[in-house]
Amino acid sequence: MESTRTIEQLSALAHAGRLSVFRLLVRAAPGGLPAGDIARQVGIPPNTLSAQLTILNHAGLVHHRREGRSIIHSADTGAMSALILYLMDDCCSGRPEICGPVLKAAHDAACC
Amino acid sequence: MESTRTIEQLSALAHAGRLSVFRLLVRAAPGGLPAGDIARQVGIPPNTLSAQLTILNHAGLVHHRREGRSIIHSADTGAMSALILYLMDDCCSGRPEICGPVLKAAHDAACC
DNA sequence: TCCATATTTCACGTATAATTGAAATATGCC
DNA sequence: GGCATATTTCAATTATACGTGAAATATGGA
Numbered sequence: 001m002e003s004t005r006t007i008e009q010l011s012a013l014a015h016a017g018r019l020s021v022f023r024l025l026v027r028a029a030p031g032g033l034p035a036g037d038i039a040r041q042v043g044i045p046p047n048t049l050s051a052q053l054t055i056l057n058h059a060g061l062v063h064h065r066r067e068g069r070s071i072i073h074s075a076d077t078g079a080m081s082a083l084i085l086y087l088m089d090d091c092c093s094g095r096p097e098i099c100g101p102v103l104k105a106a107h108d109a110a111c112c
Numbered sequence: 113m114e115s116t117r118t119i120e121q122l123s124a125l126a127h128a129g130r131l132s133v134f135r136l137l138v139r140a141a142p143g144g145l146p147a148g149d150i151a152r153q154v155g156i157p158p159n160t161l162s163a164q165l166t167i168l169n170h171a172g173l174v175h176h177r178r179e180g181r182s183i184i185h186s187a188d189t190g191a192m193s194a195l196i197l198y199l200m201d202d203c204c205s206g207r208p209e210i211c212g213p214v215l216k217a218a219h220d221a222a223c224c
Numbered sequence: 225t226c227c228a229t230a231t232t233t234c235a236c237g238t239a240t241a242a243t244t245g246a247a248a249t250a251t252g253c254c
Numbered sequence: 255g256g257c258a259t260a261t262t263t264c265a266a267t268t269a270t271a272c273g274t275g276a277a278a279t280a281t282g283g284a
Binding site: 146147148151158159161162163165166180181182183 | 229230231232
């Protein structure tokens with residue numbers, strides 16, 4: 001049970017700016033976006049954004065690669081699945097009243 | 113999209129002590145546990161625990177009621193479902209590669 | 225009423241996180 | 255090489271979170 005990583009990920013997402021950035025990157029998955037575009041779309045100064053991306057990256061939720069002059073940041077969708085699954089497993093251990101409604105709602109939604 | 117509450121909840125869970133407390137209370141749901149028992153089981157001093165329970169309570173993840181001399185704290189399983197569902201909905205919008213694996217793993221597990 | 229138990233609240237010190245101007249680094253193009 | 259663009263790193267400040275001793279509150283029982 002590596003809860004350190006989980007806490008790091010929850011903590012990374014528990015910030016209005018970073019959650020916006022992450023949501024944007026999920027929508028842009030799997031390609032990702034250059035830092036400048038993210039900064040412009042979310043409305044954060046470049047150096048502030050850089051610090052926030054470092055935190056998301058260190059938590060394993062975002063990766064980056066250089067492409068020409070830009071650095072492209074992209075969401076790690078697998079890490080996000082794993083985080084959600086950890087929360088569900090954690091909560092489901094003997095407690096189906098939590099994950100039951102989640103599965104039901106997910107089925108009703110068109111997403112899967 | 114009430115992201116303030118979501119951030120508050122993620123933030124409340126993004127702390128080793130509080131996550132332990134919450135997990136304990138989920139296992140003890142729906143009855144809950146008196147503060148003293150929680151403090152003993154998690155190994156936190158009573159006043160520190162009280163502060164952490166206040167944070168979980170303010171985030172809507174834990175409720176409490178008085179019962180005799182004790183105050184019984186209990187996890188709000190519905191709030192936890194809603195949080196997980198928000199994360200999935202948020203991520204699933206156009207991105208089934210996140211919620212797909214979650215649903216699959218949840219089905220394979222015995223929990224639901 | 226007085227006391228013991230259960231828990232919280234307060235006040236304060238310390239630690240960690242967030243933000244940002246300025247400087248540094250990396251790349252591509254001329 | 256020299257310059258513009260894209261982004262990060264550094265250094266310093268400010269804000270927020272954390273933990274805890276001591277005091278306060280609430281309850282039940284003698």
